[in-house]
Amino acid sequence: MDTSNTPPATATPPVEDQRVWKAGRLEPMPIRKLPDAPPSVHLIGPTVFLVALGVGMGESYMWPRLVLLFGPEIRWLFLIGVTLQAVVMLEMARYAMATGESIFSGAARVFKPLMWFFFIVAIAVYIWPGHLSAGAAAFEEITGIPWVVTAVAGLILVGVIFTLAKVIYNLLENVLSLLIGALVLGTAVVAAMVGTWGDVVTTISGMFSFGYLPAEAMTAAWFPVIVGACAFAGPSGMQQMWYTLHLRDSGAGMGVHQPKIRGLRHAGEEEEVPNRGFMFDTSDPAEMAKWKGWRRWVTFDALLLFWGITMLVTISFTVIAQSAVRIDPAVRTAIQGDDREVALTAMSNAVSAAGSSVLGVVFLGFIALIGLNATLGLFDSFSRGQADMTFHFVPGAKKLGMSKLYAIFLWGVIIFGILILLFGPAEGPSGILDTLAFLSTFAMGAYCVTLLLVNNRMLPKPIRPKWWSNAIIGFGALFYLGMLFYSLFAYGVVVG
Amino acid sequence: MTGRHSLELALPGASIGAVAGAMAGGLTLLAGQPTGMAGLAALALAAPLALFGGLYGMLLGHGVFRPGTFGPVGLYWMAAFPVSRLAQELLAPTGALVEGVPAFLAYQAMIALGFGIGFLWMHERLMPHWLVRRADGNPLARELLGTYLRFAEMMRTRKSARKGARR
Numbered sequence: 001m002d003t004s005n006t007p008p009a010t011a012t013p014p015v016e017d018q019r020v021w022k023a024g025r026l027e028p029m030p031i032r033k034l035p036d037a038p039p040s041v042h043l044i045g046p047t048v049f050l051v052a053l054g055v056g057m058g059e060s061y062m063w064p065r066l067v068l069l070f071g072p073e074i075r076w077l078f079l080i081g082v083t084l085q086a087v088v089m090l091e092m093a094r095y096a097m098a099t100g101e102s103i104f105s106g107a108a109r110v111f112k113p114l115m116w117f118f119f120i121v122a123i124a125v126y127i128w129p130g131h132l133s134a135g136a137a138a139f140e141e142i143t144g145i146p147w148v149v150t151a152v153a154g155l156i157l158v159g160v161i162f163t164l165a166k167v168i169y170n171l172l173e174n175v176l177s178l179l180i181g182a183l184v185l186g187t188a189v190v191a192a193m194v195g196t197w198g199d200v201v202t203t204i205s206g207m208f209s210f211g212y213l214p215a216e217a218m219t220a221a222w223f224p225v226i227v228g229a230c231a232f233a234g235p236s237g238m239q240q241m242w243y244t245l246h247l248r249d250s251g252a253g254m255g256v257h258q259p260k261i262r263g264l265r266h267a268g269e270e271e272e273v274p275n276r277g278f279m280f281d282t283s284d285p286a287e288m289a290k291w292k293g294w295r296r297w298v299t300f301d302a303l304l305l306f307w308g309i310t311m312l313v314t315i316s317f318t319v320i321a322q323s324a325v326r327i328d329p330a331v332r333t334a335i336q337g338d339d340r341e342v343a344l345t346a347m348s349n350a351v352s353a354a355g356s357s358v359l360g361v362v363f364l365g366f367i368a369l370i371g372l373n374a375t376l377g378l379f380d381s382f383s384r385g386q387a388d389m390t391f392h393f394v395p396g397a398k399k400l401g402m403s404k405l406y407a408i409f410l411w412g413v414i415i416f417g418i419l420i421l422l423f424g425p426a427e428g429p430s431g432i433l434d435t436l437a438f439l440s441t442f443a444m445g446a447y448c449v450t451l452l453l454v455n456n457r458m459l460p461k462p463i464r465p466k467w468w469s470n471a472i473i474g475f476g477a478l479f480y481l482g483m484l485f486y487s488l489f490a491y492g493v494v495v496g
Numbered sequence: 497m498t499g500r501h502s503l504e505l506a507l508p509g510a511s512i513g514a515v516a517g518a519m520a521g522g523l524t525l526l527a528g529q530p531t532g533m534a535g536l537a538a539l540a541l542a543a544p545l546a547l548f549g550g551l552y553g554m555l556l557g558h559g560v561f562r563p564g565t566f567g568p569v570g571l572y573w574m575a576a577f578p579v580s581r582l583a584q585e586l587l588a589p590t591g592a593l594v595e596g597v598p599a600f601l602a603y604q605a606m607i608a609l610g611f612g613i614g615f616l617w618m619h620e621r622l623m624p625h626w627l628v629r630r631a632d633g634n635p636l637a638r639e640l641l642g643t644y645l646r647f648a649e650m651m652r653t654r655k656s657a658r659k660g661a662r663r
Contacts, residue, residue, distance in 0.1 A: 184610060185515075186516070188610040196599070309613060
């Protein structure tokens with residue numbers, strides 16, 4: 001291990017380890033103890049955020065739609081997308097758990113402009129409140145309340161909750177856990193009632209039809225849609241990067257040495273946030289044994305909770321969509337169209353019409369629930385990420401404190417969101433829509449490259465990723481950037 | 497007395513099972529289906545799911561399952577969920593058995609794994625709160641609460657270590 005200050009050989013151990021780990025040009029990380037890992041089999045942890053953010057329109061709408069258009073064989077791309085995201089999750093966790101720093105700080109250690117790139121992309125992509133529309137529109141279908149009213153009320157509610165919460169992480173983890181529990185249980189029950197063995201066999205066997213791409217998929221009309229769906233398989237855009245903030249705040253690995261973010265009302269009780277992360281002694285076998293425990297812990301999260309729940313929800317929604325077409329063939333035409341709300345309503349009507357065993361309202365209820373989950377998670381994560389970068393890298397920002405910066409970004413995005421919902425285009429100005437879609441997918445390729453640089457250059461050798469993990473992340477960069485640029489140059493369209 | 501103590505442990509799991517089952521029928525009612533049909537569909541699924549959910553809590557109290565462990569719970573629901581659905585189809589048929597009973601059971605067993613994740617997720621959230629309320633008069637609850645507390649204590653020790661180390 002690269003240490004600049006070896007402790008003196010004394011009979012009694014020093015109270016505080018003076019050694020540091022030098023990573024990049026930023027302040028070195030002091031060596032501290034790695035805490036014991038919790039049992040690898042557990043069910044409550046920061047992955048709940050990634051699941052809440054990740055299970056969204058990709059799983060409930062985009063992929064069922066592609067299956068109806070091109071057949072279940074197209075799902076091999078989904079399998080690749082979600083599996084890739086599970087590996088990305090493991091590698092994001094590697095840096096966050098080893099240092100207690102976010103991946104943004106890791107990027108700044110490699111090359112500061114890289115971090116500012118993500119800061120700007122986050123603002124450009126995530127300040128538009130368009131993501132609220134699907135959930136709120138589904139709620140309008142059920143209750144008749146205009147979606148703009150629901151969306152504005154939802155925005156204010158999110159702001160008030162996060163402002164009053166003493167420790168935001170605990171509150172959000174509890175709320176999202178209950179919502180996701182309800183979603184998983186409900187989706188399973190609905191799929192159990194509307195689906196058949198045949199549906200699930202074709203859905204799953206389709207995942208292994210590697211290389212299947214029908215001629216129609218390779219057209220200017222549909223290839224960009226496929227690129228978009230691949231980017232939305234699991235967490236999209238910058239959501240994986242935000243996951244490192246949740247890991248830190250939950251006290252995973254060296255995150256235990258960092259304080260939690262508090263709501264604005266409790267900002268005065270905030271503990272001092274250190275300027276940098278920490279490192280553990282990777283030359284100590286006992287510390288490395290604990291590290292292996294943490295890796296087991298996060299691997300369980302990645303495989304069962306993240307991969308398992310994402311697969312379950314998307315298989316269930318695909319089965320529901322297949323049943324809907326069987327019940328009412330007109331649904332296929334509705335789904336082929338570009339209007340998401342029309343397609344979702346058609347699917348809901350079809351399952352409602354089939355009799356007592358099928359549940360159109362439940363279907364729309366789940367779409368609304370997914371929207372609510374995503375909104376809660378997205379607003380919190382965006383504010384958390386921007387506050388983190390501002391706090392550490394904007395001169396003078398430390399005086400305000402992390403909790404106040406969090407509140408500024410949160411209320412900033414809420415007020416902007418309300419103004420846009422009332423007076424402007426919710427998805428963003430139409431002229432820059434393509435650019436936003438491009439940036440969102442580009443950020444995914446960019447974070448794969450960032451991960452390779454950060455984990456292989458900023459971590460001590462014993463805890464760097466294995467070659468196969470690097471190969472998968474490298475493939476991820478090629479997958480996202482390759483599809484994006486192929487779509488751009490071959491068809492002149494970025495993402496559908 | 498022991499019977500009552502065991503039954504008390506069944507409450508969180510039974511409630512989750514009942515609510516999950518009732519979702520199927522209760523919300524069908526909102527979708528405009530006849531009340532009788534929706535009620536029967538709900539009851540026919542909610543009752544067996546509540547029964548198996550409650551049984552899980554009792555077995556947990558007797559040390560057959562360990563808290564928060566997914567594998568055995570997944571297997572448990574792979575058996576219990578298809579049986580519950582079969583009971584529902586027999587009492588309130590919806591035509592799901594057209595592919596034959598083996599295909600039906602195989603499909604339900606697959607979905608059961610997902611149901612198992614959701615069930616355990618909710619159960620781990622609710623059970624500790626219930627145990628705190630019942631620990632005084634119920635030795636089984638006290639013992640199970642002890643298991644949860646040992647885990648919480650481990651987490652707390654980790655967190656208190658953070659303050660000393662952060663500087």
